[in-house]
Amino acid sequence: MTKYVYEFGGGKTDGTAADKNLLGGKGANLAEMAALGLPVPPGFTLSTDVCVHYNGHDKTYPANLKAQVEAAGKALEAKTGKVLGDPKNPLLLSVRSGARTSMPGMMDTVLNLGLNDITVEGLAKLSGDRRFALDSYRRFIQMYCDVVMGMAHHTFEDILERHKDDNGYYSDTDLTEANLEALILDYKHAVRDELGKDFPEDPTEQLWGAITAVFESWMNERAIVYRRLQDIPESWGTAVNVQSMVFGNMGDTSATGVAFTRDPSTGENRYYGEFLVNAQGEDVVAGIRTPQTLTRAARENMGESAPSLEEAMPEVYAELADVFAKLEAHYRDMQDIEFTVERSKLWMLQTRSGKRTAKAAIKIAVDMAEEGLISKDEAVLRVDPISLDQLLHPTLDPKAPRDIVASGLPASPGAATGEVVFSADDAEALARAGHKVILVRLETSPEDIHGMHASEAIVTxxxxxxxxxxxxxxxMGTPCVSGAGSMRIDYEKGEFSVAGRVIKKGEIITVDGASGQVFAGHVPMVQPEMGENFTKLMGWADVARGLGVRTNAETPEDVKTAIEFGAEGIGLCRTEHMFFEADRLAHFRQMILAETREDRIAALENILPVQREDF
Structure with missing residues (x-):
């Protein structure tokens, strides 16, 4: 019998990090972290083979999958001491995707699965916090209806905003128990009105609905676009990870966050990340609330007043720092980590090799080689050759005048100028027509991937x-400024404003992803220079390589640039571009238009010394 379901955590783990093709990156790394003894909520993974079967057999599952899922579910209940659907001690689950390579935000997730009108009261009694239980329930309804039942996310956001406005609230956390009860009823009425059926109360039905939705999301439009852009084969499929829930929204001693063991923008060996108190994971990445920094140094550097994790929860921070060190030493690479703190208890939800800019990739590779974590040959292989194009991104001329419009966070380095657009579709259409565009959004979502790829820069x-x-x-190597909170964006009018200043669709702005600033108009730029780490890495590559490197050059300027980049010679030279200079083009045209052999020879005699001079 083919095995499709693999357990992890709670004393029994079936897989390892080497099983990434079968369990997906997330499932394999959850198994690996559990085997390392790190605090991982137990769960089980449905393998990528299930996804391949589902999409290849008219959206049906293997015959023995249901029995394997039921067995793994019983084992999970035994590990946690909780039972799915139990009115007094309910087991609650998260259901997440996990392909063998990272596809951030492209596929679907469901949290708090197992809640219904009965189990929510059991959760309230267990936690001693009914407001928390109701908040978790309304989040589940909203997420499940979006991911599984196909309702628009904004339907619930609009209802939520109306309840907040009616009560004069600013934040979701201001809602009381009574407010949340009314909100849940309105959510359910919206489901009945739009779909003609009630929200499902049966936890088993909920579970299979969520599993199917995640497998379906492998073939959604945004995932297909992302796979095409990243050259990821459709045949790989995704795994599904079913995991017992831990809660970051259980009050001021709970939190959730995302962290990198090194800076993914610069490669500096310092912690980089954010967290939110009394929140769940989607709150951090969705940008609905402004996150806080991990370290005190980062908070001071960014001029923020809200305490960092290091200051707010020093014991948790110390444990997290220890986990960072263990994971980086074990994987021998910079890690991208998701974590939750539930009533001062740290839980690890994910680790994976973190995406990084080309500049960061080079620095991290060189630093790790010099630290002895990896060899010099490994360091060279860690840097994607295609990504080195990012290093050619221009930066703003420090001497140029600047008219600053807005400031945010320096989310992705590089600088770009273009026309303001407010939708991904407009960005793609204008880019195809030859325009350079800057995509400006309240926040991006996975549905915006095509417009993000078409844009010169992104501002949120x-x-x-x-x-x-x-x-x-x-x-993608695209400049980005995020969290520009002073911006007020009006999609209907096609404009954004900052302190009364209005910028309309089609106007030119310049984005500096390194500083987090947005400027009106075009700001002149300067070409980048290769740094010490680049030269060092290329030197290691020269030692290891067996092929000579020659360049395609067509003008003396091309040759100069090639030599600066370390080329050993010219492998291809096409002379026609040499004749495009104004003082040469006339002779070239004279040669082409010559009507006699003598006239042609006379024109060539003018061209010959120029060509000899070039060579």
């Missing part, structure tokens, strides 16, 4: 350094 009013916009932009 919400979100932090680990938001969807920031992570995807860094992966």
């Amino acid at each position: 009013a919400r979100g932090g350094m680990t938001s969807h916009a920031a992570v995807v932009a860094r992966g």
Whole structure:
């Protein structure tokens, strides 16, 4: 019998990090972290083979999958001491995707699965916090209806905003128990009105609905676009990870966050990330609330007043720092980590090799080689040759005048100028027509991937350094400013404003992803220079390589640039571009238009010394 379901955590773990092709990156790394003894909520993984079967057999599952899922579910209940659907001690689950390579935000997730009108009261009694239980329930309804039942996310956001406005509230956390009860009823009425059926109360039905939705999301439009852009084969499929829930929204001693063991923008050996107190994971990446920094140094550097994790929860921070060190030493690479703190208890939800800019990739590779974590040959292989194009991104001329419009977080380095657009579709259409565009959004979502790819730069009013916009932009090498909170964006009018100043669709702005600033008009730029780490890495590559490197050069300027980049010679030279200079083009045209052999020879005699001089 083919095995499709693999357990992890709670004393029994079936897989390892080597099983990435079968369990997906997330499932394999959850198994690996559990085997290392790190605090991982137990769960089980449905393998990528299930996804391949589902999409290849008319959206049906293997015959023995249901029995394997039921067995793994019983084992999970035994590990946690909780039972799915139990009115007094309910087991609650998260259901997440996990392909073998990272696809941030492209596929679907469901949290708090197992809640219904009965189990929510059991959760309230267990936690001693009914407001928390109701908040978790309304989040589940909203997420499940969006991911599984196909309702628009904004339907619930609009209802939520109306309840907040009616009560004069600013934040979701201001809602009381009574407010949340009314909100849940309105959510359910919206489901009945739009779909003609009730929200499902049966936890088993909920579970299979969520599993199917995640497998379906492998073939959604945004995932297909992302796979095409990143050259990821459709045949790989995704795994599904079913995991017992831990809660970061259980009050001021709970939190959730995303962290990198090194800076993914610069490669500096310092912690980089964000967290939110009394929140769940989607709050951090969605940009609905402004996150706080991990370290005191980062908070002071960014001029923020809200305490860092290091200051707010020093014991948790110390444990997290220890986990960072263990994971980086074990994987021998910079790690991208998701974590939750539930009533001062740290839980690890994910680790994976973090996406990084080309500049960061070079620095991290060189530093790790010099630290002895990896060899010099490994360091060379760690840097994607195609990504080195990012190093050619221009930066703003420090001497040029600047008219600053807005400031946010430096989410992805580089600088770009273009026309303001407010939708991904407009960005793609104008880019195809030859325009350079800057995509400006309240926050980006996975549905915006096509417009993000078409844009010269991205600006968001919400979100932090680990938001969807920031992570995807860094992966693409696109400049990005996130969390520009002073911006007020009006999609209907096609404009944004800052302190009364209005910028309309089509106007030119310049984005500096390194400083987090947005400027009106075009700001002149300067070409980049290769740094010490680049030269060092290329030197290691020269030692290891067996092929000579020659360049395609067509003008003396091309040759000069090639030599500066370390080329050993010219492998291809096409002379026609040499004749495009104004003082040469006339002779060239004279030669082409010559009507006699004598006239042609006379024109060539003018061209010959010029060509000899070039060579």
